[in-house]
Amino acid sequence: MKKSSSHINKEKVVVAVRDLYKSFGNNHVLRGINLDIREGENLVVLGRSGTGKSVLIKIMAGLLKPDRGMVQVLGQEVDKLSVRALDALRLKIGFSFQHSALYDSMTVGENLAFPLQRNSKNLSSAEVKRQVERVLDAVGLSQTIHQLPAELSGGQRKRIGIARTLIMRPAIMLYDEPTAGLDPITSMDINNLINEVQQQYHTSSVIITHDLTCAKATGDRIAILLDGQFAQIGLFEEVVQNSTNEQVKSFYDYNFIE
């Protein structure tokens, strides 16, 4: 089903990237990246392994420093922020990393309460409980509140990881390969969850994936990262199904499209 784009505010840019460069020694990973993420949109980044997709979102979150160029997140230039201002900005950015582990010895409820208690010290325990229940309901796993992570399936752990991020009510979500390692049905559940998060929490998101089904289901726009630059950015139909860009077309020769 085609996604509605009514939730996107095209006038407002929440992440602006300009002429961004990043190398590691002789490995010139990002070579002039330009990108705008609009308020409320899900932007999918596709590209082969090692092209710098994770590096790009780490720079957005201030976890890596760029060599050159500008990254502005929610109106602030990430690179120029003090440690304290960067910490404050990071609270508005939710990461769902591929291997973001839950604490094994804590129950699901305790795992979810943890970031809230650490970052919002004035909350009463009743309020923490209420927010934990709300976010668990949002990811459809209310029944797991007293379970340990080891008792959950891979897909459920992924959902709880997303819930733990959502509990801080981020404005921006960064998903690094959200469906990696999941079977097709569980992947579809995660794709639906990403779209529900967008609708219910009004987040703007960057979704890094190799999974074209995920890209099609979640992406309002798709950006193709090739040789350190975005070769094309547009609708799935424009950049995946009907691209006229030879570089982009050769990228899909290696992929299977549903």
Ligand SMILES: Nc1ncnc2c1ncn2[C@@H]1O[C@H](COP(=O)(O)OP(=O)(O)OP(=O)(O)O)[C@@H](O)[C@H]1O
């Ligand atoms: N901290 C680092 N130090 C040195 N090299 C790094 C560092 N982080 C990333 N790289 C290199 O940058 C390149 C891009 O890595 P990145 O993880 O962004 O790729 P990716 O596109 O996300 O790949 P994948 O799809 O496999 O996850 C790789 O060659 C990687 O080895």
